[in-house]
Amino acid sequence: MNKLPPAIFIMGPTASGKTAAAMHLLESGLPVELISVDSALVFRDMDVGTAKPTREELQRAPHHLIDIIDPTEVYSAAQFRSDARALMDDITARGKIPVLVGGTMLYFNTLEQGIHDLPEADAALRTSLHAEALAIGWPKMHEKLAALDPITAARLSPNDSQRIERAIEICILAGRPMSAILAEPAQDTLAYNLLKIALLPSDRAVLHQRIEARYDAMLAGGLIDEVNMLREKYALNLDLPSMRCVGYRQTWEYLDDEIDLKTSREKGIAATRQLAKRQMTWLRSMEQLQTIDCSGTQMSAEALKLVRTFLP
CATH class of the missing domain: 3.40.50.300 (P-loop containing nucleotide triphosphate hydrolases)
Structure with missing residues (x-):
């Protein structure tokens, strides 16, 4: 029981x-x-x-x-x-x-x-990513994420700016894909x-x-x-x-x-x-x-x- x-x-x-x-x-x-x-x-x-x-x-x-x-x-x-x-x-x-x-x-x-042990937000990196997104658009940022973490990119819309930004941030700060971290216990x-x-x-x-x-x-x-x-x-x-x-x-x-x-x-x-x-x-x-x-x-x-x- x-x-x-x-x-x-x-x-x-x-x-x-x-x-x-x-x-x-x-x-x-x-x-x-x-x-x-x-x-x-x-x-x-x-x-x-x-x-x-x-x-x-x-x-x-x-x-x-x-x-x-x-x-x-x-x-x-x-x-x-x-x-x-x-x-x-x-x-x-x-x-x-x-x-x-x-x-x-x-x-x-x-x-x-x-x-999961995800890195905390980094204000300077987010500012940089946001500026990049303004220059090239979120679909291009989605392509960037696909190169870093294809598993995460596959489940996100190309215009899902909040999640794309966070996923790229995690990849850069952790040095590995967010999907790999989330796959761990x-x-x-x-x-x-x-x-x-x-x-x-x-x-x-x-x-x-x-x-x-x-x-x-x-x-x-x-x-x-x-x-x-x-x-x-x-x-x-x-x-x-x-x-x-x-x-x-x-x-x-x-x-x-x-x-x-x-x-x-x-x-x-x-x-x-x-x-x-x-x-x-x-x-x-x-x-x-x-x-x-x-x-x-x-x-x-x-x-x-x-x-x-x-x-x-």
Whole structure:
């Protein structure tokens, strides 16, 4: 019998219904507390474009690690792991079960598998890499990464500036490919008995329809006004992680008259679909998953059934 304390992961691509499934667990009377695993929901004042749970939803089902930093700040996977582990230990000590819900697969992976010994960021090198990218463009930087680390380059989009820059930085500082480091055993894995639930669509067209409908709802709900407010309130630029979030960069470009609203919408929906594809690729590489079809109408009930079977 597994004597480790229980914890539950609820994972899935964007628009798969993760929040609804997690809230259903809580409202069913199970002794659970929710921890958000989302690199966008950590930012204050970014509500519409991140599809953040509403104030009413958060009152019904509080989530840890939402609204914890300003959009000018940076929140790493290592910091998430430290915060999440402290919360999990506290929740467990109080006799409850941590439920970690979200779509940032890097956070889930780092939490479960532990930390690899990657070099810390180097400000001078990043400045140099950024200047090079401005001169030649991110697709060319992607080609540079492919020469240094073809395995990492193969899983990154040529325009994924943040991850390309970090991967090149690691290759230079460590003197070897990031993929080689990540292939080694990580330090300090998670000491919990995990139930990992993946919400995946049997019909990807259904997910694409949800993504489009949700993006249109964001536009109708004030996404443009939100980005305007953020630009007035904070000293932001498009290189910050907050403004790399899907929807925000495309809206920024519209506000700067670089593209029209129709193009901004189309680019935002396309970027969201690409994000969902990356999330599903991550999920399909994970082991010991319990998969639920998020295209169906009984998803939350099926998740609850899995959890009840899992718990002693």
